[in-house]
Amino acid sequence: MNQKGHEKKIEKPDDESESYGRSWRLTVEANNARPWRIVPDNCYNHLQNYMSGGQYQLDLNLVVQHILSYAHEIPLAADGMDAWILDVDDTCISNIDYYKGRRFGCDPFDSAIFKAWIMKGKCPANPAVLELFNALIKKGFKVFLLTGRDQATLAQITTNNLRNQGFIGYQRLILRSAQYKGQSAVRYKSAIRKEIEGEGYRIRGNVGDQWSDLQGECLGNRTFKLPNPMYFIS
Amino acid sequence: MNQKGHEKKIEKPDDESESYGRSWRLTVEANNARPWRIVPDNCYNHLQNYMSGGQYQLDLNLVVQHILSYAHEIPLAADGMDAWILDVDDTCISNIDYYKGRRFGCDPFDSAIFKAWIMKGKCPANPAVLELFNALIKKGFKVFLLTGRDQATLAQITTNNLRNQGFIGYQRLILRSAQYKGQSAVRYKSAIRKEIEGEGYRIRGNVGDQWSDLQGECLGNRTFKLPNPMYFIS
Numbered sequence: 001m002n003q004k005g006h007e008k009k010i011e012k013p014d015d016e017s018e019s020y021g022r023s024w025r026l027t028v029e030a031n032n033a034r035p036w037r038i039v040p041d042n043c044y045n046h047l048q049n050y051m052s053g054g055q056y057q058l059d060l061n062l063v064v065q066h067i068l069s070y071a072h073e074i075p076l077a078a079d080g081m082d083a084w085i086l087d088v089d090d091t092c093i094s095n096i097d098y099y100k101g102r103r104f105g106c107d108p109f110d111s112a113i114f115k116a117w118i119m120k121g122k123c124p125a126n127p128a129v130l131e132l133f134n135a136l137i138k139k140g141f142k143v144f145l146l147t148g149r150d151q152a153t154l155a156q157i158t159t160n161n162l163r164n165q166g167f168i169g170y171q172r173l174i175l176r177s178a179q180y181k182g183q184s185a186v187r188y189k190s191a192i193r194k195e196i197e198g199e200g201y202r203i204r205g206n207v208g209d210q211w212s213d214l215q216g217e218c219l220g221n222r223t224f225k226l227p228n229p230m231y232f233i234s
Numbered sequence: 235m236n237q238k239g240h241e242k243k244i245e246k247p248d249d250e251s252e253s254y255g256r257s258w259r260l261t262v263e264a265n266n267a268r269p270w271r272i273v274p275d276n277c278y279n280h281l282q283n284y285m286s287g288g289q290y291q292l293d294l295n296l297v298v299q300h301i302l303s304y305a306h307e308i309p310l311a312a313d314g315m316d317a318w319i320l321d322v323d324d325t326c327i328s329n330i331d332y333y334k335g336r337r338f339g340c341d342p343f344d345s346a347i348f349k350a351w352i353m354k355g356k357c358p359a360n361p362a363v364l365e366l367f368n369a370l371i372k373k374g375f376k377v378f379l380l381t382g383r384d385q386a387t388l389a390q391i392t393t394n395n396l397r398n399q400g401f402i403g404y405q406r407l408i409l410r411s412a413q414y415k416g417q418s419a420v421r422y423k424s425a426i427r428k429e430i431e432g433e434g435y436r437i438r439g440n441v442g443d444q445w446s447d448l449q450g451e452c453l454g455n456r457t458f459k460l461p462n463p464m465y466f467i468s
Contacts, residue, residue: 020296022292023292024296025260026259026260026461027293027296027297027300029260030264030297031459032300032301032458032459033300055257058253058254058257061257062257063266066266225265227260227264
């Protein structure tokens with residue numbers, strides 16, 4: 001009970017942390033805070049509500065609606081060379097269950113725990129992105145899945161995970177091979193997209209949860225940023 | 235009263251429109267919806283709360299904090315050629331009062347009413363951006379104000395408005411001259427930035443509320459997107 005007895009105390013600190021969480025999320029999604037390493041501790045409650053309370057999925061749904069509107073208007077050529085790039089982690093499949101255990105990014109990234117999580121091969125599909133994936137393939141796009149995951153150690157588990165989540169019929173899954181180790185995501189992914197274009201493909205769309213998926217060279221005709229307030233990859 | 239009598243009815247439609255408004259705002263700020271012409275009608279309540287309830291100013295404040303952190307780390311050369319670009323409308327000064335009368339963008343843009351608003355010369359400063367402006371000048375940046383406003387008809391009123399709102403000491407205010415009429419903002423602003431660089435200036439930072447302020451050529455070392463859910467300029 002506060003000093004005024006019967007009056008309900010206004011939870012000012014909570015309000016402030018909710019407002020700050022909103023501001024913080026907006027500024028990272030518009031890429032104003034780059035590079036950032038960890039979610040500020042006072043964003044935890046906001047992020048927990050955001051990621052687990054439904055708004056994150058609604059936000060994904062709306063971006064996917066915009067992507068589908070755009071994709072359906074593209075006239076595909078008869079040569080079968082209209083391509084699309086999708087990122088994997090927190091685009092096709094979700095690591096929210098790992099990040100729940102890291103307070104949605106307020107605790108530092110732990111590579112051993114993360115690898116153990118990945119090796120289970122149980123990352124669930126992002127339902128909205130699975131719907132997008134299937135629609136793209138149905139329309140006739142050649143879908144390339146491009147991930148920074150290590151090829152030597154994670155190729156098989158990633159292939160299996162994508163299959164058990166329904167990602168079937170893509171053109172190619174590209175993981176980070178030894179020659180790209182230590183490079184930034186922008187550089188590595190640019191090089192791969194350049195190779196894909198070098199094979200004659202026309203990249204019509206490019207979707208990822210990181211700005212580094214959507215910057216650099218050979219970006220494609222249009223890029224789409226999916227929400228991800230939990231971590232930043234440069 | 236609902237079927238169960240005493241239980242509080244859950245305001246589902248309002249919840250849905252609030253959730254949708256949040257999703258919509260996130261997707262436009264991350265530039266996934268481009269180009270868009272008008273705010274969806276069911277975002278009105280959300281935008282009214284967002285623009286008038288304080289969150290918009292908090293969001294601006296946080297971006298400006300990030301900009302100031304970045305700006306303060308830049309070592310300025312002795313030649314006085316370190317430059318900064320700021321947009322004018324809804325960056326330095328605010329048109330919220332006009333947009334209040336257009337239901338925050340849910341009503342279509344009206345060029346006659348907008349021009350009448352501008353001609354009053356009473357657009358208030360965005361306080362956070364005025365603070366940024368003064369800090370940049372104090373540090374020694376040459377600040378260029380770059381606007382799509384028409385030079386022939388709006389140069390004097392814009393100069394006066396900026397002065398009456400405290401924007402004093404900038405290097406140059408650049409409005410759209412006849413040769414750039416009808417060009418997209420990206421093309422016009424790229425050409426001007428190229429001219430500025432051609433004079434020997436190094437553009438260290440570039441701040442605007444529109445993605446078209448922050449795309450194209452000669453963008454500067456780093457760009458920052460301020461929130462603006464009310465309109466989109468391509």
